[in-house]
Amino acid sequence: MKRKLINLLRFTQADRQGVATLAHRHIYILPTRYGVFFGVLLATMLLGSMNYANNLGFMTTFLLAGLGLVAMLHTYRNQIGLKIARGRAEAVFAGQAASFEVQIKNLRKGPRPGIQVQTGKTVLAATDLEPQQTQVVRLGKPAEKRGELPLGRIVVSTYFPLGLFRTWSYVELDFHCLVYPAPAPEVEIPTAPSYASSHSGDKGVGTDDFQGLRQYRPGDSPRHIDWKALARERGLLTRQFGGDRADQLWLDWSALPDQDVETRLSLLCRCVLTVSERQQTYGMRLPGLEIPLGRGAAHQGRCLEALARFEVRHGG
Amino acid sequence: MGAKRLDRGILLSTIIMVSLAVAPHVTHVNPWISAFYFVLAGLRLLALWRPRVLPGRFVLLLLTAAGLANVIAHHRLLIGRNAGVALLVSMLGLKLLESRGPRDLFVSVFLGYFLIVTQFLYSQSIGLAAYLAVIVVGLTAILVELSKARPSANPLWPLRRAGALLAQAVPLMLVLFVLFPRLSGPLWNLDMDSSSGVTGLTDRLSVGSVSNLSQSRAVAFRVEFGSHVPDYIQRYWRGPVFWTTDGKNWSAAAEPVGSKNPMSPGFSASGDEIAYTVTLEPTGQRWIFALDLPSRTPVWSNLTPDFQLLAATPVNQEIRYRATSYPEYNTGALSEDDRHRALQLPDNISPRMTALVKHWQGSDARATAVVGQALDYFRSKPFVYTLQPPVLGDNPTDEFLFETRRGFCEHYATSFTLLMRLAGIPTRVVAGYQGGEHNPHGDYYIVRQSDAHAWSEVWLQNRGWVRVDPTSAVAPERIERPFGVQDSGPGAPISFELRDPGIIRDLFRQAGFATDALNMAWRRWVLDYDNERQGYLLELLGLDFVRDYALGVTAVLISGFMLLLVAAGLWGKTHTKADPVERQYRRFCHRLARRGLRRRSYEGPRDFADRVVGNHPDLKPAVKQIVELYISLRYGPPTDRYRRNIQTLRNRISRFRP
Numbered sequence: 001m002k003r004k005l006i007n008l009l010r011f012t013q014a015d016r017q018g019v020a021t022l023a024h025r026h027i028y029i030l031p032t033r034y035g036v037f038f039g040v041l042l043a044t045m046l047l048g049s050m051n052y053a054n055n056l057g058f059m060t061t062f063l064l065a066g067l068g069l070v071a072m073l074h075t076y077r078n079q080i081g082l083k084i085a086r087g088r089a090e091a092v093f094a095g096q097a098a099s100f101e102v103q104i105k106n107l108r109k110g111p112r113p114g115i116q117v118q119t120g121k122t123v124l125a126a127t128d129l130e131p132q133q134t135q136v137v138r139l140g141k142p143a144e145k146r147g148e149l150p151l152g153r154i155v156v157s158t159y160f161p162l163g164l165f166r167t168w169s170y171v172e173l174d175f176h177c178l179v180y181p182a183p184a185p186e187v188e189i190p191t192a193p194s195y196a197s198s199h200s201g202d203k204g205v206g207t208d209d210f211q212g213l214r215q216y217r218p219g220d221s222p223r224h225i226d227w228k229a230l231a232r233e234r235g236l237l238t239r240q241f242g243g244d245r246a247d248q249l250w251l252d253w254s255a256l257p258d259q260d261v262e263t264r265l266s267l268l269c270r271c272v273l274t275v276s277e278r279q280q281t282y283g284m285r286l287p288g289l290e291i292p293l294g295r296g297a298a299h300q301g302r303c304l305e306a307l308a309r310f311e312v313r314h315g316g
Numbered sequence: 317m318g319a320k321r322l323d324r325g326i327l328l329s330t331i332i333m334v335s336l337a338v339a340p341h342v343t344h345v346n347p348w349i350s351a352f353y354f355v356l357a358g359l360r361l362l363a364l365w366r367p368r369v370l371p372g373r374f375v376l377l378l379l380t381a382a383g384l385a386n387v388i389a390h391h392r393l394l395i396g397r398n399a400g401v402a403l404l405v406s407m408l409g410l411k412l413l414e415s416r417g418p419r420d421l422f423v424s425v426f427l428g429y430f431l432i433v434t435q436f437l438y439s440q441s442i443g444l445a446a447y448l449a450v451i452v453v454g455l456t457a458i459l460v461e462l463s464k465a466r467p468s469a470n471p472l473w474p475l476r477r478a479g480a481l482l483a484q485a486v487p488l489m490l491v492l493f494v495l496f497p498r499l500s501g502p503l504w505n506l507d508m509d510s511s512s513g514v515t516g517l518t519d520r521l522s523v524g525s526v527s528n529l530s531q532s533r534a535v536a537f538r539v540e541f542g543s544h545v546p547d548y549i550q551r552y553w554r555g556p557v558f559w560t561t562d563g564k565n566w567s568a569a570a571e572p573v574g575s576k577n578p579m580s581p582g583f584s585a586s587g588d589e590i591a592y593t594v595t596l597e598p599t600g601q602r603w604i605f606a607l608d609l610p611s612r613t614p615v616w617s618n619l620t621p622d623f624q625l626l627a628a629t630p631v632n633q634e635i636r637y638r639a640t641s642y643p644e645y646n647t648g649a650l651s652e653d654d655r656h657r658a659l660q661l662p663d664n665i666s667p668r669m670t671a672l673v674k675h676w677q678g679s680d681a682r683a684t685a686v687v688g689q690a691l692d693y694f695r696s697k698p699f700v701y702t703l704q705p706p707v708l709g710d711n712p713t714d715e716f717l718f719e720t721r722r723g724f725c726e727h728y729a730t731s732f733t734l735l736m737r738l739a740g741i742p743t744r745v746v747a748g749y750q751g752g753e754h755n756p757h758g759d760y761y762i763v764r765q766s767d768a769h770a771w772s773e774v775w776l777q778n779r780g781w782v783r784v785d786p787t788s789a790v791a792p793e794r795i796e797r798p799f800g801v802q803d804s805g806p807g808a809p810i811s812f813e814l815r816d817p818g819i820i821r822d823l824f825r826q827a828g829f830a831t832d833a834l835n836m837a838w839r840r841w842v843l844d845y846d847n848e849r850q851g852y853l854l855e856l857l858g859l860d861f862v863r864d865y866a867l868g869v870t871a872v873l874i875s876g877f878m879l880l881l882v883a884a885g886l887w888g889k890t891h892t893k894a895d896p897v898e899r900q901y902r903r904f905c906h907r908l909a910r911r912g913l914r915r916r917s918y919e920g921p922r923d924f925a926d927r928v929v930g931n932h933p934d935l936k937p938a939v940k941q942i943v944e945l946y947i948s949l950r951y952g953p954p955t956d957r958y959r960r961n962i963q964t965l966r967n968r969i970s971r972f973r974p
Binding site: 054063 | 397418419422423426429430432433434436437440445448452456459460462463464465466477481482484485486487488489492493496498499534842843845846875879882883886887
């Protein structure tokens with residue numbers, strides 16, 4: 001219910017570049033509980049000054065009242081024109097905490113101290129912005145399900161300079177963090193290595209079996225130079241090896257035992273991690289999707305992303 | 317405002333600032349209360365380096381109970397100004413001690429603000445106001461620091477910020493101060509404080525118990541004279557008359573005492589009758605005031621044989637009455653009953669006092685001679701007139717006469733009266749007001765609570781009751797001219813005698829005049845600003861049709877307007893003015909955009925120009941000229957012709973119509 005009410009309130013939407021500018025239509029301001037206490041105190045001071053007809057009492061009271069009003073303007077000004085931009089959000093595995101990097105930009109020639117960012121009730125980050133400075137705050141959010149985790153609506157607020165008033169804005173950055181499936185605890189690689197001979201051949205790219213000799217080309221490892229042949233004055237020859245096909249794996253959805261989707265995905269996730277660690281070349285087959293053989297961090301990322309997005313509706 | 321941890325710096329500054337705010341109260345708060353505060357504040361200070369000394373929850377509870385007991389022990393009823401201040405000071409100590417989070421510091425600072433207002437109930441001197449203004453900046457700086465995310469690297473930064481905020485608040489303060497509707501009397505009357513030293517009249521004189529007489533600038537009454545205005549020195553406004561004493565307290569009977577007929581045999585009065593109208597503020601007492609010696613008085617009042625003028629009921633609202641008085645008079649004979657009462661002596665007459673009087677009588681036993689000797693005694697011995705005399709013990713008169721010799725009118729009048737009674741001269745103490753300040757804007761006189769005075773009356777054969785003011789022997793200026801001297805500190809003498817015309821003294825004198833003028837201006841424009849001055853000022857501004865609640869509305873409207881001005885000032889700073897070259901370039905881009913050639917955010921001037929020329933070769937010469945000039949102005953080295961070139965750029969862009 002409360003959630004719904006909050007959704008009815010005005011919020012600042014990020015533009016296409018992912019930058020939200022806090023304009024006055026989107027800034028709310030209310031006294032804090034300290035502000036209310038301060039007000040009660042001022043009323044008491046006023047009554048006392050009136051009763052004792054004490055002009056310096058009046059002056060102090062009015063000075064503090066003026067201070068409160070001026071502070072209201074300053075709090076508002078501290079917030080207005082602030083730019084909030086999405087930064088990076090490294091993909092995480094489900095069950096971990098996603099970390100959203102939010103940039104807070106102060107384009108003004110004056111500082112903006114005491115800027116707070118929060119998602120719910122708890123303040124997640126607070127920072128003081130120097131003139132024309134951009135600061136990055138990291139907002140943690142538990143990633144429970146694989147897929148895309150939205151940061152959701154964040155609240156940017158400040159009660160600088162006196163803590164008597166608080167301004168805040170709801171900001172929707174349209175910011176998502178990719179969540180991979182949680183890797184299964186450990187698993188036997190379920191897919192049989194593909195020993196099918198490759199038609200294109202793999203001559204000279206492996207390291208296991210001797211294949212033959214060819215003319216030396218610059219860049220060949222000296223360890224592979226056939227020194228004996230050189231001694232026999234047959235010229236500079238390079239020995240060639242092959243047979244790495246045994247390390248080519250296909251991680252195949254259909255090769256997994258018949259289980260529910262999430263379990264299979266988390267098994268595959270574990271496989272991807274294990275196989276990558278072993279520096280093996282692998283590919284992955286999911287229903288309707290095949291990721292060709294490859295290796296390296298980018299390849300791993302592609303595979304994990306495929307697992308994360310598998311049969312997830314966008315924004316689901 | 318989550319559970320942020322406090323660093324040592326902010327805690328330290330809060331303890332210091334709050335203690336500085338408490339400091340001036342030390343002079344008028346009971347020492348036990350001050351001690352309680354400073355012990356707790358000291359403990360908190362120690363805990364900054366040794367956190368183990370911080371008390372636990374239980375000890376804190378005990379301390380709170382102790383603090384409350386401490387306050388109640390000294391202010392039984394917990395009502396009134398002094399009790400409030402004592403409570404506030406104790407609370408502040410406890411709050412500091414238990415400070416752990418920002419919330420505690422916020423509360424401490426707010427209580428500090430409140431404490432500052434209470435200071436002004438005791439003194440409204442310029443010095444104190446300036447000191448407290450500095451404290452307000454300090455306290456505000458703590459709020460600034462608390463609302464930041466991290467402690468400031470430069471400790472001056474929050475102070476500067478607080479100063480700027482307060483400076484912006486000053487115009488609002490002035491508007492509200494000038495326009496806020498003022499009342500002519502208090503909202504409520506707490507008699508609790510009247511016995512503890514506000515200048516004002518009560519039915520009791522307690523000599524020596526008051527150690528700090530605060531000078532309330534509140535108006536006691538206002539007087540409009542008829543054709544003849546008596547001299548300042550003659551304006552003794554008669555109030556309660558005190559006959560009986562127990563050696564420490566003097567009490568006045570509100571009911572008529574003495575013979576039933578006010579006009580004793582032999583009564584005569586001479587001189588021009590003085591006519592006047594008095595507007596008396598509520599007092600809660602029955603006394604109304606008239607000049608010595610009242611003749612024609614309001615019908616609803618009762619003139620007692622000792623010439624106290626009593627209203628039928630206590631004066632609880634402003635009243636206005638006409639009266640006349642004779643400046644010269646002879647009250648005639650003294651009844652046996654009155655003589656007996658006017659010679660009553662307390663038990664605590666010391667041998668020194670008796671010896672002193674005997675010594676005077678030895679040289680000349682006539683009553684007038686003894687009176688003169690007594691006045692001489694006050695004049696020649698080092699007596700000092702001060703509003704902050706030391707507290708006196710069980711025998712205040714003896715102590716005052718021979719030891720402390722510091723006091724104000726009550727001390728002089730009561731001790732003089734006792735000495736005269738010892739000499740067998742019937743004497744009584746009269747309290748009232750003396751003087752009154754002319755208000756040039758309304759041609760009337762204002763008599764304030766600070767004009768309250770006490771003097772003696774001796775009965776002399778053939779002359780009746782004669783007024784003798786022993787205070788004038790010590791501080792003639794107190795009587796002869798408007799009393800405009802501010803006490804400089806606890807127990808500091810107010811010196812009126814500057815006979816030696818040395819250069820240094822002369823300098824001091826000049827400085828004294830300058831200070832007096834400053835104080836006068838301060839009093840005139842700040843302290844005495846009341847509903848009358850307000851009316852006068854509004855009249856001057858042509859706003860005199862604004863009254864009562866309309867005044868409040870005006871105050872709010874004008875403050876709103878001032879606030880808008882501040883906002884506008886802040887706004888100007890928000891939108892930084894673009895550099896003139898940049899502004900011209902934007903104009904150029906705007907013109908192209910109208911043609912559908914929108915500069916992309918990643919495009920520099922040259923790339924954009926290339927794209928424009930690529931699409932519209934006809935624009936090439938103009939675009940090239942403008943962009944080259946723009947680049948040289950914006951990124952090139954500064955030249956002498958900078959301004960002229962900007963003008964050229966502006967002209968070219970004006971002529972550029974794609």
